[in-house]
Amino acid sequence: MSDSPSIVVGILYPPEWFGSESGYAAEVAALEATDPRVEVVTVTYVEPHDVRTARGAGGDAGELPELDPMDPDDLATIARLNVALAIDIPPDITTIAPDLAWVQAVGSGTAHLQAAGLADAGIVLTSNGGSNSIGIAEFVLGRLIEFNKLYPEIAALQAEHVWSPRYGRQLSGQTLGLIGYGAINRAVAHRAAAFGMTVLVARRTPTATEEAHIERTYPTDDLHEMLGRCDAVIAAVPETPETEKMMDSAAFAAMRPGTFFANVGRGSLVDEPALIAALESGRLGGAALDVANVEPLPADDPLWDAPNLRISGHCSTAPTSLMPNVHQLFRENLERFVRGETLLNEVSADRGY
Secondary structure (H helix, E strand, O other): OOOOOOEEEEEOOOHHHHOOHHHHHHHHHHHHOOOOOEEEEEOOOOOOHHHHHHHHOOOOHHHOOOOOOOOHHHHHHHHOOOEEEEOOOOOOHHHHOOOOOEEEEOOOOOHHHHOOOOOOOOOEEEOOOOOOHHHHHHHHHHHHHHHHHOHHHHHHHHHOOOOOOOOOOOOOOOEEEEEOOOHHHHHHHHHHHHOOOEEEEEEOOOOOOOOOOEEEEEEHHHHHHHHOOOOEEEEOOOOOOOOOOOEOHHHHHOOOOOEEEEEOOOHHHEOHHHHHHHHHHOOEEEEEEOOOOOOOOOOOOHHHHOOOEEEOOOOOOOHHHHHHHHHHHHHHHHHHHHHOOOOOOEOOOOOOO
């Protein structure tokens, strides 16, 4: 070690999430090799899913479930941190760790991390920058194929030992609308184009794109116009005041009868009673949700019984690929950090992403 102060880097997610003990050890060694001053410590801090969701939605601390007190040794370790790689952070992290300068998010959502007051404390927050994107894109294309090829109906006939053909539709020639054009929907667009689909995009900043497989980009003010052209719509947007309940009854009414809709971004995008009504009326042919307004989704929530709706428990990512991808980004950002350079994927306090 040099005489310069240490740069204490804390890994706060459970090491077993990485997938292999030797792989995790290799990642720690790679981080420490970044600079002689870097010291890596492992201290697990993970909050229950419902607490994370409530923090991201702006839940008052007094309304959240009471968490068990932190182990004193873990608390002392967190207090030393200059950098944290985390899925969650203690809500009072700015008090606990006065020298914390940067938090790298493991998950795609950062609203619950922002709620800890990082921006006000001058702490940089970086997102995982699409480390989930390929796995999620594959998942959502799978849902789209399932819908078009009638797999559930075919599986039901098999279970009943009935030989009765059920013919689906081909994706080629259909029009796919993407709400948001971050890393996830970029990955979706590439794969949809390979199927021969026409791809449209609605995004906050409808800048011209050089990507030949995007036919047209709409401003979000013209979202309903785009929705009316689509056979299927995939949403993957961050949680901001502008996106809350963007998919409401008017949005679903703007869609063609029989359209498929999927949301793999943030649950707050969807007015869930409006979605249920659109499915029950047949306006929507089918839908898939990997996220919900309240997570975990309560067992008595009416979404469970909505017709032609596929629900998954926020599991569209592929963790065995996610963690190496996150660490690749984290190592590059750590190199930038020790050199005093701007980090990749900095979250804007103004935009919220």
